[in-house]
Amino acid sequence: MSALLIKNIKQLVQVREETNEPVRGTKMAELPSIDNAWILVKNGLIEDYGSMDTSPDDPNAVIDATGKLVLPAWCDSHTHLVFADTREEEFVGRIKGLTYEQIAAAGGGILNSAKKLADKSEEELIASANERLNEIMHLGTGAVEIKSGYGLSVDAELKMLRVIKHLKENHPLTIKATFLGAHAIPTEYKQNREEYIRQIIEEMLPVIAKEGLADYIDVFCETNYYTPEETSRILEAGKKHGLKPKIHVNQFTSIGGIQVGVENAAISVDHLEVMTEQDKKDLAARNVIPTVLPSCSFFLGIPYAPARELIAADLPLCLATDYNPGSTPSGNIPFVLSLACLKMKLLPEEAINAVTVNGAFAMELQHELGSITKGKKANLIITKPINSINNIPYSFGSNLIDQVIINGYLQ
Structure with missing residues (x-):
């Protein structure tokens, strides 16, 4: 069983228990997140996540994301x-x-x-x-x-x-x-x-x-x-x-x-x-x-x-x-x-x-991708150290992405 733990995440962004409906209207201004977080990936899928005070024991593969944000891939x-x-x-x-x-x-x-x-x-x-x-x-x-x-x-x-x-x-x-x-x-x-x-x-x-x-x-x-x-x-x-x-x-x-x-x-x-x-x-x-x-x-x-x-x-x-x-x-x-x-x-x-x-x-992939949800594919973005998600659109022309994980594997 392949496992990867990303820990000390400054902010885990777009965390949703389920995505049965698209996000619409005023709800689009809401982006549920967890500060000081971890996320565990097993066999290419999101296994679990939470705040660092509940972090599991380290598996063989660990990424320290201190100062960094983790988001679902675009x-x-x-x-x-x-x-x-x-x-x-x-x-x-x-x-x-x-x-x-x-x-x-x-x-x-x-x-x-x-x-x-x-x-x-x-x-x-x-x-x-x-x-x-x-x-x-x-x-x-x-x-x-x-x-x-x-x-x-x-x-x-x-x-x-x-x-x-x-x-x-x-x-x-x-x-x-x-x-x-x-x-x-x-x-x-x-x-x-x-x-x-x-x-x-x-x-x-x-x-x-x-x-x-x-x-x-x-x-x-x-x-x-x-x-x-x-x-x-x-x-x-x-x-x-x-x-x-x-x-x-x-x-x-x-x-x-x-x-x-x-x-x-x-x-x-x-x-x-x-x-x-x-x-x-x-x-x-x-x-x-x-x-x-x-x-x-x-x-x-x-x-x-x-x-x-x-x-x-x-x-x-x-x-x-x-x-x-x-x-x-x-x-x-x-x-x-x-x-x-x-x-x-x-x-x-x-x-x-x-x-x-x-x-x-829009691609009918809502049950596989698009959010940090247990059981979805582990397609993830790890940013460089940044202050907040606002830095991503703010820093136009700069590449603030540090690492990309697709199907649980670093690319």
Whole structure:
């Protein structure tokens, strides 16, 4: 039996006996913790914890965390982490004044990534994605959702999903896979979009279901991408094959995507930078997780989602990175926490709840990850010596993480 004791912890953060519901509304400002604490890990799971006056005898493996905080590892519920290459030339184009939409209209954006991915083998994609997974793991991420969507053809989308499946089976991080074939309309189908939608529904989905390649289905419901009606058809088809809906909505415009998401019982609705009053009302009326992506707003220079209003509406706000080569070339959750506090005016407690408990819920991992709870996976962050959790978002650009434990093992 492998055992690890972390003792003399300055503060053990996000301690919950159970997580049967996401954290919502005013409760998001509450972050239950134990000062001067210990935590015992056995066989990759959280065995027990408490204050130092109840500390058990030392096992063979002990970490002295004097002056340090211990938190559950981050749960990043929205990424596009499998991609062929970076798009720094578009970054320079935006500096010169081009918008995301203008770059996409000229053949850049998602279509650019699709062209680059078509030439890469599964082995090459696995190797580069492994490097990114290792990078985010050492920044404290313990679970991540990865989407397809840079294939945009039957063969290339299936290739992406097989890569993600390989990563799920071989990387220590907990990974959820999302099929996002409806990420853009391929150039060759601009005049016949129905044919590409038919391929998604009739050719891709049956194979995805047969091979068990995805947990979720997603659609980019946005002006110049997929209409609400098309989005609903694709999500409904995915549900028939056992894939639960997620949805990209309201990044640039409000066209009814939120309504499609809630009508299709989406696990989460993601982006939400542009919201009408009706959007907010419709979202508040349903049991759906709003996921906001502040590093995308930062990189593109677009508005930030109204996170404070979503919390005020008693919703369980979630934060994620949107790690991708075009609009968010970073999987750095600590930087996301800083942006959420600085630009969205979240309290540090609210931001941490949004990337731990609520991030786990957005991937249906709430019974495995996201909190310091007995029986959950021992995916843990040990910080450097710091004063409080406030230092994590406060010290933007600094790496305050000392050690990361995944499945009970130091990484």
